[in-house]
Amino acid sequence: MKYEQLAKDIIANVGGKENVISVVHCITRLRFKLKDENKANTEVLKNMDGVVTVMKSGGQYQVVIGNHVPDVYKAVVAVGGFQAESPVEEEESGEKQGLFNKFIDIISGIFAPTLGVLAATGMIKGFNALFVSLDLYANTSGTYQILNAIGDALFYFFPIFLGFTAAKKFGANQFLGMVIGAALVYPALSGLTTGKPLYTLFAGTMFESPVYITFLGIPVILMSYSSSVIPIVLATYVGSKVEKWFKKVIPDVVKAFLVPFFTLLVVVPLTFIVIGPIATWAGSLIGQFTTWLIHLSPIITGIFLGAFWQVFVIFGLHWGLVPIAINNIAVLGEDSILALVFAASFAQTGAVLGVWLKTKDQKLKSLSIPAFISGIFGVTEPAIYGITLPKKRPFIMSCVAAAIGGAMLGLFGTKIYMVGGLGVFGYASNIHPTEGLNMGFWGSIISTIVAFILGFLLTYFFGGVNKEENITIETVSGSTNAVQSTTATNAKKEMILSPLNGEVKQLSDISDAAFASGALGKGVAIEPAEGKLYAPVSGIVSALYPTNHAIGMTTDEGAEVLIHIGMDTVQLEGKYFKGHVSQGDRVEKGQLLIEFDIDQIKKAGFSVTTPIVVTNYDQFDATPTCENQVKVGENLLLVQSK
Template identity: 50%
Template sequence: MIFLKTFNNSAALVQDDQGQEQVVLGKGVGFGLKKGDKIDESKIERRFIANSHQDEVNQVKEINASTIDLTNKVIQMVEPLLNVKFNDFQHLALADHIDFALSRIEDNIDISAANIRWEVKNLFPKEYKISEKVIALINKEMKVNLPVSESTFMTYHFVNAASDNDQVQETVEISEFISGIIDIIQYKYRMDLATESFNYSRFITHLRVLLVRLLRNKHHKSGELDGSLLGFMKIKYNHAYDTAEQIATYLHSKKVLFDIFNGTFLHSQVHATFLGIPIISMNYTSTVIPIILAVWFASIIEKWCKKWIPTVVKTFLVPFVTLLIVVPLTFLIIGPIATWIGNALAAMTSAIYGFSPVLAGVLLGVFWQVFVIFGVHWGFVAVMMSNVAAMGYDQILGLSLGASFAQIGVVLAILLQTKDQKLKGIALPAFISGIFGVTEPAIYGVTLPRKKPFILSCTAAGVGGGLIGFFGTRMYMMGGFSIPATIGPKGGVDMSVYGLMIAMAVSFVLGFVLQIALGKKSVDADYDEKQAKAVQEVANQADVIAKAAPASNTDLNVSTELVSPLDGELLPLSEVKDEVFSSGAMGEGVAIEPSQGVLHAPDDGRVVMTFPTGHAIGMKTKDGAEILMHIGMDTVNLQGKGFETLVDKGDEVKAGDELVNFDIDEIHSAGYIVTTPIVVTNSKDYEKVSVVRQGEVKVGQEILDLEGATEKEASTNENPQIA
């Protein structure tokens, strides 16, 4: 092999033994040689036949020698990691990309890939990790600092290399497509392309790489790109963008790319196929109805499977067959239906906005939260992206901005109205997240389960939406904070921005006022029902205590001293977080926050009531005082978990005897408090029930003093509050 001339130290033109000219690549392959010298073939790493690859030869001439050497190192590192062999076009495309990346660094140009980095990283994790290693190698060898975005671009080269299978038919198709694309470009620009130029060669190389990915379904559809990027390209490079759309239409016609229902509001991009059936894009984030429908459909299929699948294999075959049927049908039917409904609603809202912005605002404000529940609100997001890309702003999606503030206005009112501590614990974080536009916790956790508050929030949102439509508020970008997104790049803060602020304030205040005025009864309906059941439970307990022990041999004229049944801190009964006790309806007494999990007898007497759940115990003292000791609030729901009753009904006990063991930590971990009321259920039979101690208390220390009644016959009366 004879050396003819050098392009650079790593690229040379040679003549092989058959007289054909070749371009060879390799570190130092042409260094120090003169025309006619024999070349060291061991240095050759890549060859191009000059006559049949003239474009590639021209491209090699333009690439820096150090870049060619570096590309060879990169390929030597990558090929064993991916178990692939780079073909000539892939080798050259990678070298050109590295050379271009290094040029951009010199010119201080950074092309951001933030909009697709996450998808690339997750779709091609192996190739992405390798690309990070390659970037590190380039930075080290060339003493540069390439940006993170280069890892994303580099990944595409490695994905393309890993999927290459050199099909002849594919090569023919690619050639036909390139010819068609060139014809479109020449027609749109009314000029002939300089086919001998370096830029043309470079364009063809990258076009080949693109078409390989398209034909093998390894590409990202435009719907996955950031709308702001597409909008920028459309405005900045309008003619080029229009040409690209013409090329896309051409590729659609050749079935390289395809959408369904193109040109209608049902238009949806295809992301994959299942048994030849196109599957469209559907985002299930923040939706609930599509998932409910899928689960409901799965339950039907599961019942059907159980009828015919043999028992011996039901355990694994029933779920397997169910998923095998349900998953594809969910993606084929349920998701697309939600997408189409969303697109139809968005198209209808756009039409109404053209007729009356106020009417469109009212309708979208009222129904926006309903759309969120059904997952059809994403159709409006697509319209917004399209509007921003075409016009630089959108007026449709902004109509929904009042909904968040209407929702949190209602939630704040509920937070102030409710007596249910659990609801308060849900409402407060839901209110905070709603301020930042995340209303799902408020909808699903607070307003929707109570129905009326949800309706009131939709009403307030409708008023806010109408105001936004009236002021003509525009959104110029997507963002977590609504107000900055409505500030125009040219007009700045104008009346439309102030109008949005007014609409938000009105939505918030109106939601709050409507809930205060009309929604109070719906807030604690379930809570009040639970409280009524709790009152009935405690009343039953008091009734049992009153009737269980005979009234003989008791004297309520005698003052009785009750000692503490627990170690802990004394609390006024009014501070107990249960109105059944704190109101005094069940009798007077005191509460203890226990520090030890052992309940003792407060006086000599008889056990007249125990529960299988162990959460409460009742006794009647020797002097006739009827005592109820209720460990914790709502702890009956634990069904005995964490409790051990040490006595039985009818047992005689002495003051200080152990009655119940309970695990404070286990009760707390289950979400319950252990504050224990000590209640004299027949306290009205006494002249006065006095708390004689405060603060910390030990078992056996006096806590209550019961002063005897003035009327002798009181000792035989039944408990008046039970009667």
């Protein structure tokens, strides 16, 4: 439980355990589905040690952690006890999702748990093909056969694994999902497609299907469901609804075995008769469409996907393309979508190298080293959120380089033949199963090298790495109306005034570990003598929690100030607090913000000690100027940009 405290802080700041519907993780981020995102303390999380940033996309509240997210996820699950809870139906969340957001949420929830092992098995299969191409051993050897079994096992029996994750996502019995998937790949059924069919359905159309068996007289269209994606997802969704209905009508005393009994009797035949064929035809159409799109202009498609892939990743939109790529491999034996974006991570890594070698900021230089190393292995979130995106221009340069890399991948006709590793481990996915190291493979190497070099050069020379963020002030000169520009100094100072009357305390002396450790910001705390909170600076109310127990302000100079009245007072659900401003309001220093009843809060068992912290302390230093008693309007913190 190395990350136990971080897990506790994350759970507390996503609105508490009771606000969490579900949580999964991908390679770098925790993906929460929350009942009410407004209860989450986004700015607090963003500035927490151990958290890279926070994203809201696809109906998910995503807390970006970095490479060690699996360990943090285990701690979050253990602390929150989420594994033991059943998924909560959407209508309980208090907020309806749009269809697109719901689709992204479902797809990521189903596929994210499989990607690590899917990448591992794909790498094994890719390296196995490489070693055969290099004549290290023959494809008839026992070594090849065993390694191929490892590489093929997950993808061949993919419906079983997706049955498990889909059932979990849809709130069904996970073993029911696995049984449905296992039935789809049951080997005895595939052996029935030999010989003369009983008759043929849809003869003369693209859906022409021979019928070899029937179920209770109903024709069954037998298809190959190994490695398939869409049929099991749809079948499990239907199964979750059927199971839910049987749970309502079957008595509790026999529910444990009769619910799965009747569910399987309904869903499995229905899948073979209706769901499976329709889903398979739909998958074939999707595969043919993407193939048509690539053939229309692989270069233009590569430019588009390469340029915007990192943007898709930021907003979680790539989850809409990942299952299409997996479906293409199952239907066509190859995919071009993920192949065309392969250069994007190399372009991003090259941009980080440019920042690393160019920047004069020692802190940025030190952050660039681990981000560069992660990027080499295809994990670019630390690079994006920690380095290039905050500097803006390096991120744009990496997108330009990725677009050129994508165009080259399209020109070389690079494809992937399995879902393999990321970064340098991804080359194995480009090895053709029979042709070996063909032009598409060598094209992937050339394209990624070009994207890496371009990302580096464009960032180094045109990335504005050391450019100061100057403030341009326009003034009108006399009757000529000539506009003159003057540049303000990059160094910014301002004084944070006391928002309360009371006794000043050091943060390290208060009971809340997150504030005491400085993880949430740098500053001081005040033990208030009066239940009135005033604006300590002039600026914008950037965050005001519905309970009015905490408020965030962004000053005119850009410092972000968080004031949290009391410890754990969010549990009072707004009782004893009265707000006088709204989020987004412009306020002036000394303006009344919140009133609170100190006596009632203490009677309820809560401390009223109030931290006042600067949360973006990576950009601003905060130095206390008062150590004892303080009155409203007196100097409290000197804030200066770094």
